[in-house]
Amino acid sequence: MEQEFVYITLAALFGIFMAWGIGANDVANAMATSVGSKALTIRQAIVVAAVFEFLGAVLAGGEVTDTVRKGIVDTDLLADTPELLVYGMLAALLAAGTWLFIASKNGWPVSTTHSIVGAIVGFAAVGIGVDAVQWGKVGEIVMSWVISPLTAGFIAYLIYQSVQRLILRQEDPLAKAKRYVPVYIFFAAFTITLVTILKGLKHVGLTISLGDSYFLATAIAVGIALIGALAIRRIQPDKKADKNQHFYTVERVFGILMVVTACGMAFAHGSNDVANAIGPLAAVVSVAQNGVITAKSTLPVWVLALGGAGIVIGLATFGRHVIATVGKKITQLTPSRGFAAELAAATTIVIASGTGMPISTTHTLVGAVLGVGLARGIEAIDLRVVARIFVSWVVTIPAGAFLAIVFFFIFKLVLP
Amino acid sequence: MANMLANIFGKSPVKPLEKHIGIAFRCAKQLHAFFAAAAKGNWEKAQSVRNEIERLEHEADDLKKKIRLGLPKSLFMPVPREDLLELLLVQDKIANRTRDVSGIVMGRKMQIPAEIAEQFLEFVDRNVDAAKQARKSVRELDELFTAGFRGAEVDLVEAMIEELDQIETDTDDKQAALRGALFAIEDTLNPIDAVFMYQVIELTGEVADMAERVGRRLELLLSH
Numbered sequence: 001m002e003q004e005f006v007y008i009t010l011a012a013l014f015g016i017f018m019a020w021g022i023g024a025n026d027v028a029n030a031m032a033t034s035v036g037s038k039a040l041t042i043r044q045a046i047v048v049a050a051v052f053e054f055l056g057a058v059l060a061g062g063e064v065t066d067t068v069r070k071g072i073v074d075t076d077l078l079a080d081t082p083e084l085l086v087y088g089m090l091a092a093l094l095a096a097g098t099w100l101f102i103a104s105k106n107g108w109p110v111s112t113t114h115s116i117v118g119a120i121v122g123f124a125a126v127g128i129g130v131d132a133v134q135w136g137k138v139g140e141i142v143m144s145w146v147i148s149p150l151t152a153g154f155i156a157y158l159i160y161q162s163v164q165r166l167i168l169r170q171e172d173p174l175a176k177a178k179r180y181v182p183v184y185i186f187f188a189a190f191t192i193t194l195v196t197i198l199k200g201l202k203h204v205g206l207t208i209s210l211g212d213s214y215f216l217a218t219a220i221a222v223g224i225a226l227i228g229a230l231a232i233r234r235i236q237p238d239k240k241a242d243k244n245q246h247f248y249t250v251e252r253v254f255g256i257l258m259v260v261t262a263c264g265m266a267f268a269h270g271s272n273d274v275a276n277a278i279g280p281l282a283a284v285v286s287v288a289q290n291g292v293i294t295a296k297s298t299l300p301v302w303v304l305a306l307g308g309a310g311i312v313i314g315l316a317t318f319g320r321h322v323i324a325t326v327g328k329k330i331t332q333l334t335p336s337r338g339f340a341a342e343l344a345a346a347t348t349i350v351i352a353s354g355t356g357m358p359i360s361t362t363h364t365l366v367g368a369v370l371g372v373g374l375a376r377g378i379e380a381i382d383l384r385v386v387a388r389i390f391v392s393w394v395v396t397i398p399a400g401a402f403l404a405i406v407f408f409f410i411f412k413l414v415l416p
Numbered sequence: 417m418a419n420m421l422a423n424i425f426g427k428s429p430v431k432p433l434e435k436h437i438g439i440a441f442r443c444a445k446q447l448h449a450f451f452a453a454a455a456k457g458n459w460e461k462a463q464s465v466r467n468e469i470e471r472l473e474h475e476a477d478d479l480k481k482k483i484r485l486g487l488p489k490s491l492f493m494p495v496p497r498e499d500l501l502e503l504l505l506v507q508d509k510i511a512n513r514t515r516d517v518s519g520i521v522m523g524r525k526m527q528i529p530a531e532i533a534e535q536f537l538e539f540v541d542r543n544v545d546a547a548k549q550a551r552k553s554v555r556e557l558d559e560l561f562t563a564g565f566r567g568a569e570v571d572l573v574e575a576m577i578e579e580l581d582q583i584e585t586d587t588d589d590k591q592a593a594l595r596g597a598l599f600a601i602e603d604t605l606n607p608i609d610a611v612f613m614y615q616v617i618e619l620t621g622e623v624a625d626m627a628e629r630v631g632r633r634l635e636l637l638l639s640h
Contacts, residue, residue: 029421109420169567243555245569247562329422336562362420369424376494376564380426384490389420 004288006415007086014093015281016310021100022112022273023314027053028322029362030269031262033338036327037251039258042320048259049266049319050312056270056353057278057308060196062299063356064272065307068279069286069299071137071356072117073124082287084128087411088404089280091127092119095403096276099396109385110392111360115400116276117141122401123408144357145393148348149367156344156371163336164375167250174246177253178232185228185260188343190221192264192350196271199354224260231256254335261342268349269361270308276358278307333369337377341368363389427486429493429500430558436479436507437554437630443472443511444547444623450518451540455528466522469515476511480504494565495637503633507554509626510547517619526612529605532597539590539620546587546624549580553634560637570638577631584628591621 031045040048069089078085096115103110117138124132163184167176194217197208208216232253241248282303333341345361345368352359366389373381446469453461483504487497520526528536553576556569563569594617602610 032421109423164564164566168563169569171568173568243559244572245559245563247559326422330425332425332428334562366420366424369421373492378425379428379430379493379561381424381492382426382490383492385420385423 007090007284007288010090011086011093011281011284012306014090014097015277016306018093018097018112018116018277019274019307019310020314020317021097022277023053023311023316024318025100025104025322026112026273026362027266027269027311027315027319028326029365030265032323032326032330033265033333033342034258034262035323036330037255037258037333037335037338039255039335039338040262042323042327045262045323046316046320048262049315052263052266053270053311053315054305054308056267057274057311058301058304059201060199060267060271060350060353061274061278061304061307063199064275064353064358065279065282065304066299067137067141067356068116068120068275068358069283072120072134072141073128073283074132074134077128077132083415084412086284086287087415088120088123088127088408089283090415091123091404091407091411092116092400093277093280094407095119095122095400098403099400103392103396108392108395109362109389110396111362112273112276113358113360114145114393114396116280117358118397118400119404120280121397122404126401126405127408127412141357144352144359145363148352148357148359148364149370152341152344152348152364152368153371153374154344155347156340156368157375159340159344160337160372160375160377163340164377168247168336173250174237174253177250178235181232181253181257182225182229184339184343185257186221186225188257188260188264188339188346189224190217191343191347192267193217193220195347195350195354196267199351228256228260251335254339257339258335258342261339261346264346264350265342265365268346268353270311271353272349272359272361274304274307274311277310278303279358281306332379337372340377341365341372344368344371426488426491429483429487430561432479432483432486433500433504433507434555434557436476436483436504437551439472439476439479440507440511441547441551443469443476444514444544446472447514447518447540447544447620447623448537450521451528451537454521454526455530455533455537457527459522459525462522466518469518473511473515476508480508494561495640499633499637499640503554503630503637506626506629506633507550510550510623510630513619513622513626517616517623520612520619521616524609524612526609526616529598529601529613531601532594535590535594535597536617539587539594539617542583542587542590543620543623543627546580546583546627549576549583550627550630553577553580553631565638565640573634573638577635580628580631584624587621587624591617 027049031049034040035042035045073085096119099115100110100112121133121138166180167173170176194213197213197217235249235252237246237249282299285303345365348364349359349361372378446465450462450465453465484501487501491497553573556573559569560573598613
């Protein structure tokens with residue numbers, strides 16, 4: 001009994017710390033595009049992120065959290081020694097947190113998701129045995145790490161091409177923007193709502209039929225698009241800032257759209273990244289409460305809510321500073337470009353969350369931005385940084401694994 | 417992690433290029449005040465304008481160096497890096513020619529012959545107009561990037577470049593007329609002064625030539 005309490009408390013502490021870190025650092029990437037392009041103020045961005053990260057975590061974070069807590073490690077093998085799973089998950093959390101801290105200090109671009117998955121695979125493969133890892137699943141996860149930035153890039157490329165053809169290259173871009181941006185708003189709201197309804201609501205106990213899902217998503221999207229259209233109508237051209245093509249005002253119209261995609265991005269990010277903090281915690285809770293791990297043990301909603309809360313606190317405390325800093329540096333991502341990247345990334349991430357794949361939200365967003373760049377939408381992209389990101393891929397997984405192995409053996413010795 | 421997204425973006429050359437053409441134009445604009453003072457024989461005033469010209473030309477040079485340093489080969493842009501560097505080069509030449517011609521006039525304290533003074537000043541102003549039109553065209557760079565170098569914005573800029581060509585042709589005509597006027601009175605002048613006067617006319621005309629080359633370089637960007 002006492003043992004169980006100690007484990008759960010430790011796991012909760014580590015998990016909340018991870019969640020806090022995600023809120024402080026990662027969320028900034030999701031929201032900085034909106035702040036940098038002045039579509040939202042920092043305060044508005046924090047409110048949006050707080051609400052939608054939490055919703056994303058609770059409503060749509062279940063599948064990915066399940067994968068992290070019981071999809072990577074073969075829990076059957078641990079039926080006799082469930083405490084090993086507890087040590088392992090604690091070690092994984094601590095390892096990922098440590099690696100992220102080290103990387104932060106050195107300014108290396110690393111992913112929270114790669115860190116935690118690498119750590120879990122590490123302790124399981126070395127600490128327990130190579131058979132303890134479900135390599136099939138791990139293979140799928142690694143594939144998803146490759147596919148998600150590519151997909152987001154491709155979608156962003158298509159979206160931005162459409163923006164250029166329909167609006168930016170036309171004779172009267174402002175009129176075209178006022179006409180077409182509500183349509184983009186509809187598609188953004190529709191896609192994210194639909195994927196969430198179809199894939200995500202299981203863990204909250206809601207089931208909706210396929211037909212009803214489409215209907216509901218359409219209704220919600222139409223509503224949001226109408227609100228957006230009203231807001232757009234109120235935008236007047238700015239004689240001083242506009243030149244001939246009124247691009248300054250066009251960007252303000254896209255700014256309305258960015259509010260929608262910012263919500264979508266926060267939601268998507270919450271749905272995928274909450275698992276990094278809470279997945280291991282959920283595994284520990286399962287074992288500690290039931291003594292064993294069953295493949296069927298359900299994920300308690302309070303765990304997801306705890307993760308969501310941790311993210312929000314991290315965002316509200318340290319995150320505002322990071323958002324401000326990043327927002328200042330990404331001024332090239334004007335609303336017309338930023339929304340294409342955000343919509344592509346959010347859609348990709350939400351689909352991944354729905355299929356239970358833990359992907360790197362930051363890499364996906366970077367992939368989307370590169371997609372816009374390939375559509376000739378970005379003035380200057382530093383390819384050296386892109387190369388550095390690829391390098392960090394290769395380094396993070398072994399680093400997380402190594403640290404997890406070390407902590408695992410320490411915990412095995414020290415903990416009851 | 418936050419660094420990842422922020423550092424993906426390299427330093428955009430667009431605003432610096434637009435700033436540079438602004439400085440080059442302000443330099444060329446000084447030519448009116450300079451030659452007005454020179455024509456009146458007010459060499460004190462001419463010297464102070466000449467100092468301003470030199471200051472602006474240095475400012476342009478410094479910015480040119482900064483822009484070049486900020487455009488490494490590892491930068492991925494919608495248009496080739498070389499084309500932007502070439503554009504920068506000819507923009508800078510507008511300021512350089514301004515400095516050159518003012519230097520020669522100042523150095524010899526060259527008196528503009530009264531018979532052609534008014535015609536000459538009109539010629540100078542037309543060259544400055546060319547520089548102004550070049551600035552107007554280059555300032556559309558950020559709009560061109562937004563439109564992805566296609567569409568209605570391209571038509572707009574092409575019209576501006578067309579107008580720039582016309583102004584430059586106008587300066588060519590004025591230059592020919594000026595040479596004719598000088599030819600008519602050259603016997604009344606000191607031979608060395610006469611020769612240098614022809615040179616001053618030619619060098620001043622190069623300000624519009626450089627402005628026209630800016631238009632050419634911009635057109636090359638549009639063709640991508």
